[in-house]
Amino acid sequence: MKLKKWIWLPLLISLILISISCSFGNGSNEKVRVAEVTRSIFYAPLYAAMAQGYFEEEGIDLELTTAWGGDKTMTALLSDGADIALVGAETSIYVYAQNASDPVINFAGLTQTDGTFLVAREPTDEFHWDDLKGSTFLGQRKGGMPQMVGEHVLRQHGIDPRKDLNLLQHIDFGNIPSAFASGTGDYVQLFEPQATLFENEGLGHIVASFGEESGEVPYTVFMTKESTLTNNNEMIERFTRALYKGQQWVSEQPPEIIAATIVTFFEDTPVDVVTQVVERYKEQGSYATDPFLSSGAWDNLQTIMDASGELPLYVEYEELVNAQIAESIVE
Template identity: 25%
Template sequence: MKKQLVATAALLAAAAVALSGCSGSASASSSGGTKKIVIAEPVHGIGYLPLYAAIDEGYFKKQGLDVQTTTLTGGAHVNAVLSGNAWGFIGGIESAAIANAKGAQLEAIGGVVDRANVYWVARKGVKIDPNNLAASLKGLRIAASRHGGSVEIDTLYELQKLGMDPSKDVKIINNDVSGSELSLLKSDQADIAATSDPVLSEGISEGIWGQPIMSLPATLGKFAYSDIVTSKANVKKDPATVKKFDAALAQGMSYVLDNHAGAQKIAEKEFPTMSPSLIQSTLTRTYADKDWDGIGITDAALKVDLTVARQSGLLQDSSNPATAANILDLSYLPKNSN
């Protein structure tokens, strides 16, 4: 299974259309002393709340930055940066490593989600023995999000840890649209879903599945799961913007860590179709699983991410291995960043 990260015409067209609604240049532009920046995201997720808090609480504005997010599915968030249509993306560093193995020059400048926001759930009626997952899962259909995405990568890795061959022992079903695993399990097109919050909480609330049969935040530990990635050219051309961006992002992270009630309000604003109780249950799990832990990225957390991606077979970088030295630039983080 090899992820093709070279942008197709369709993906680039979709990215261009989605980004056309943003004022100014899609990547970064200056107007009246304020620099406009677009961050592409693969989904609009509660895990990204520190970024949203930095926007909603005006921390970026105080730094002279007008940061906007745009949701681009199917890997287009990476392609938007490669094509120059976005200044950066939020997502897995392994996506940058996969692109760099094909000749790109991307690097992470700060962290957001510090553990894998991935959980396995079983459709109601599917019997799972938690003490013998491998035998329980054999022959089942697993909805594992988009091909080459973090959810699939982590799932393939965990299946291998269980001694299973993902290409033979289970059937992987890729679903590009976040949340489509709800309908896949509800309509009996899949037995297991590898999902993330808030979709996890939605499925529990709707009775489609029960509590997770596996929690990857627990099994994988501290993990560079979702980070801010930009091009090395952007950093070299305008390091001052990177420093300002990191300063505001650090404030957004501190806000959600220290102000749970405020985080709830921002989440309700960002996800107006979700009930407050569903948002609260999602945030409760997020805090309990320690998904947020500062904007620093440790070498150990990066190593877990890259190891998982390589062993899953989706990161093939033996000729030019990603390392902390060539894919992280944390020199612009505020002092004492975790």
């Protein structure tokens, strides 16, 4: 009988291993729901990781939905409509300030600079920030990262956004490009690909990058509820590992290869425009090359929020950032 047991033992182990392998196969991967705040070439490493099959390699069937707004993204996460949210890190502070029983924890960074550009209606041979004084500036939503970073950069250049220009913030995020195209504003703060499209079509002219001016900040991050980190930490680790593969791939590939890989996520945008945008973001270091969120970037975020009058309270780095997962994966 002992001999028979030893004969069956290798077979039993093989069957267990096959079972584990199948549980992470394409047919039975763990479903993970991710809500992104918007669809943007700014998030190229995520789409690259999806297109390259890195999430499947980690046993994840990723379901990506676009919420079109920070408030809607957080509602999806907090109401269990999503397992993970991709949104600005400032939203985790807003939730924490409301004494949430299950706070939202930032565990992986995707972008590390602002992703907007200053677009002027009229061409200029040499742009100076003082040119904005007295102009009508079509800004972003009050309390969001684009607007807070925009105001931070303006103040760095000696411009009071409330006194030195006519700041417009009443237009919904999705309607800002069309408002500028129809004649509203002398300057506008735009994400890509709208900025490049406007420039290519002669509707505007990119004169400055808010990302280059603002410094490192956890602009767009992946976050989840504290309870999810407690109950399904292993899934979050696998998700972060897949993301890291995508980040490394994007850092190593030329813009045209990246664009060809992710263009299916942008059906209405020509591949040459996607290439232009990717190149612009890569050149200014917007894409994080690993998921680690630094304490310095976290402090910079709160400095920017405080200067804009939007910081409800200061929150320690360790309170809302889980750096251990990213550290272990990068190492």
